[in-house]
Amino acid sequence: MPSIFSKIVSGEIPSYKVAEDDRFLAFLDINPLAKGHTLVIPKKETDYIFDIEDDEYKELFLFAKKVAKSIGKCIQCERVGVAVIGLEVAHAHIHLIPINGIYDIDFSKPKLKLSQEEFQMIAQRIASKIE
Numbered sequence: 001m002p003s004i005f006s007k008i009v010s011g012e013i014p015s016y017k018v019a020e021d022d023r024f025l026a027f028l029d030i031n032p033l034a035k036g037h038t039l040v041i042p043k044k045e046t047d048y049i050f051d052i053e054d055d056e057y058k059e060l061f062l063f064a065k066k067v068a069k070s071i072g073k074c075i076q077c078e079r080v081g082v083a084v085i086g087l088e089v090a091h092a093h094i095h096l097i098p099i100n101g102i103y104d105i106d107f108s109k110p111k112l113k114l115s116q117e118e119f120q121m122i123a124q125r126i127a128s129k130i131e
């Protein structure tokens with residue numbers, strides 16, 4: 001059965017996309033730790049990130065770098081933090097999270113509740129700064 005993220009790739013499940021090419025997709029996390037919390041995935045489904053073949057792994061992180069630069073330009077933060085967890089969704093993904101301190105990257109914290117309009121606005125702003 002395809003992962004929930006493969007269903008996002010196919011369009012079966014909607015998402016707030018911020019960047020896409022033929023191999024990778026970046027979209028907003030639906031339960032964000034911070035405004036601009038973004039997930040970056042390879043479109044080809046692999047569960048564990050360290051099982052991804054070397055070339056694709058490198059390209060995934062280069063794609064994530066591009067997205068992180070863009071997040072940093074439009075979301076006020078000290079840094080864009082990077083995390084890989086993968087305990088909930090078995091489709092490799094990188095979390096990009098705007099942070100001002102270590103407490104901002106605590107996954108056990110309550111998540112933000114954003115409106116559809118807020119998600120759309122954030123996704124558009126990040127998308128507009130992708131180079």
Ligand code: 5GP
Pocket residue numbers: 004013015016027028029030031032039084085086087088089090
């Ligand atoms: P992890 O697998 O890294 O522990 O967590 C998976 C992440 O995916 C969580 O932060 C969760 O909020 C996010 N997530 C789970 N399902 C969906 C979904 O359907 N859409 C989006 N945009 N994010 C999701």
